Amino acid sequence: MTDMLLVATGGMAFRDWVIQTVKVTIILFMICRIGGNIREILSVRGLGVKQARYYTVRYWGACPATLRLLLVLESMAVLVVGAIVVMITGN
Numbered sequence: 001m002t003d004m005l006l007v008a009t010g011g012m013a014f015r016d017w018v019i020q021t022v023k024v025t026i027i028l029f030m031i032c033r034i035g036g037n038i039r040e041i042l043s044v045r046g047l048g049v050k051q052a053r054y055y056t057v058r059y060w061g062a063c064p065a066t067l068r069l070l071l072v073l074e075s076m077a078v079l080v081v082g083a084i085v086v087m088i089t090g091n
Helices: 002-008 014-046 049-059 064-089
Strands: none
Touching: 014 049, 014 064, 049 064
16 A cells, blocks of 8 residues: 555655645645635725725725735735745755
């Protein structure tokens, strides 16, 4: 059984396999978080002015422009931190 796993992973050591798994997990979390932020930005932009203001003030506690700016900045921060972590764990 372990011989089959070693062939499937290309003879990677367990440590290398864990590092690659962590990298993939971090990248997937980054994609999900940034995708959620983009979806929220587009949904706020798709609402009318009054509905967008009502939604963002009730749900987020901010005006629509501030919320969009906050979501863009959060996406950039997630991207930078994720890229740094992936580069640090690299060989």
